Amino acid sequence: MIPVMRPWFGPEEEAAVGEVIASGWVAQGPRVAEFERAFAQSVQAGHGVAASSCTTALHLALVLAGVGPGDEVVVPSLSFIATANVVRYTGATPVFADIDPSTGNLTAKTVDAARTPRTRAVIVVHQAGVPADVEEIRAAHPGLTLVEDAACAAGSIYRDRPVGAGSAVSAWSFHPRKLLTTGEGGMLTTDDPEWTARARRLREHGMSVSAAERHATGSTAPEEYTEVGFNYRMTDLQAAVGLVQLRRLPELIARRRALAARYQELLAGIPGLTTVRDPEYGRSNFQSFWIALPGDFPMDRNRLLGFLAERGVSARRGIMAAHMEPAYADVPAAELPATEWLTGNSLILPLFHAMTEAEQDQVVEAVHAAAGA
Numbered sequence: 565m566i567p568v569m570r571p572w573f574g575p576e577e578e579a580a581v582g583e584v585i586a587s588g589w590v591a592q593g594p595r596v597a598e599f600e601r602a603f604a605q606s607v608q609a610g611h612g613v614a615a616s617s618c619t620t621a622l623h624l625a626l627v628l629a630g631v632g633p634g635d636e637v638v639v640p641s642l643s644f645i646a647t648a649n650v651v652r653y654t655g656a657t658p659v660f661a662d663i664d665p666s667t668g669n670l671t672a673k674t675v676d677a678a679r680t681p682r683t684r685a686v687i688v689v690h691q692a693g694v695p696a697d698v699e700e701i702r703a704a705h706p707g708l709t710l711v712e713d714a715a716c717a718a719g720s721i722y723r724d725r726p727v728g729a730g731s732a733v734s735a736w737s738f739h740p741r742k743l744l745t746t747g748e749g750g751m752l753t754t755d756d757p758e759w760t761a762r763a764r765r766l767r768e769h770g771m772s773v774s775a776a777e778r779h780a781t782g783s784t785a786p787e788e789y790t791e792v793g794f795n796y797r798m799t800d801l802q803a804a805v806g807l808v809q810l811r812r813l814p815e816l817i818a819r820r821r822a823l824a825a826r827y828q829e830l831l832a833g834i835p836g837l838t839t840v841r842d843p844e845y846g847r848s849n850f851q852s853f854w855i856a857l858p859g860d861f862p863m864d865r866n867r868l869l870g871f872l873a874e875r876g877v878s879a880r881r882g883i884m885a886a887h888m889e890p891a892y893a894d895v896p897a898a899e900l901p902a903t904e905w906l907t908g909n910s911l912i913l914p915l916f917h918a919m920t921e922a923e924q925d926q927v928v929e930a931v932h933a934a935a936g937a
């Protein structure tokens with residue numbers, strides 16, 4: 565079976581983990597600090613705050629933005645469920661907005677349709693690694709905090725700079741389904757030094773002095789708990805892997821872009837089939853390669869997933885839509901035609917660093933066989 569995704573590791577990650585174990589300090593410590601600096605620099609952000617996942621980093625971002633009960637936060641329904649869930653964690657209400665079906669992302673116009681006087685913030689997702697047009701949204705909605713869900717977008721380019729550059733606050737994922745992985749893990753990036761300091765305290769129980777700092781300085785002064793925080797820490801074991809993975813990222817993206825271009829070329833002959841592609845203002849890292857089926861395709865999406873599986877290809881349904889899930893049945897219905905079309909008619913094809921052209925040909929042949937069925 566050709567998998568939909570497989571992380572790319574080498575002996576360097578094993579060695580890095582071994583060094584951390586030998587050091588005797590495995591929890592959040594010097595490697596996490598080093599990974600934060602290196603990652604923030606790679607996305608041209610002022611500061612990085614590592615977290616246990618993108619979900620927890622997004623939760624922290626909303627707390628920093630002052631989101632709480634009574635507020636509304638505009639989110640795309642077309643996203644992994646965590647994008648909506650984090651709004652609920654704060655006691656605020658998610659309001660679902662539609663997307664541009666060519667990018668899978670929010671636009672200034674779709675945000676406008678979901679906005680009310682109670683809207684406090686927007687979570688803009690760079691879905692599947694395709695950069696969202698954040699400048700357009702920011703210009704049209706100057707009063708709202710833009711929280712960027714960049715879970716999928718490490719290394720994507722927006723208007724000639726990395727996604728995350730110039731962002732008020734962005735959250736990143738290092739889950740293996742994304743590109744750079746630490747097993748589980750996340751990061752918050754921002755240019756704001758006060759938000760950085762508060763995020764560092766909040767992820768560590770609201771502690772005024774971190775355990776690592778106390779260890780490094782030998783401080784004996786008792787710590788203070790300034791507000792109710794969380795345990796959202798990353799470990800040094802994870803950060804050591806992340807530092808190696810970060811160095812692999814340019815090569816990883818170059819390979820994914822080459823494979824994505826090859827998919828686009830080899831699938832171009834199927835009438836009406838659309839594929840994910842770069843927007844005119846940026847470059848995707850192709851975290852996921854999705855295709856969307858035309859109305860007259862010989863089989864529907866779910867049938868095609870089975871057809872591919874029978875031919876040794878493990879594909880996945882396209883990006884989910886949170887408003888269609890039981891957990892969000894209580895959110896007032898909104899008109900989300902592009903979201904419903906894309907989630908119902910798209911699927912994600914295998915794409916991973918070590919994928920061979922022969923494997924890719926097998927996937928392409930299976931899709932062509934379905935188109936001709």
Ligand SMILES: *Cc1c(COP(=O)(O)O)cnc(C)c1O
Nearest residue numbers: 617618619644646715737738739
């Ligand atoms: C994967 C993903 C998340 C959650 O990331 P975790 O690190 O697993 O918490 C959030 N948002 C989007 C858009 C994602 O794809």
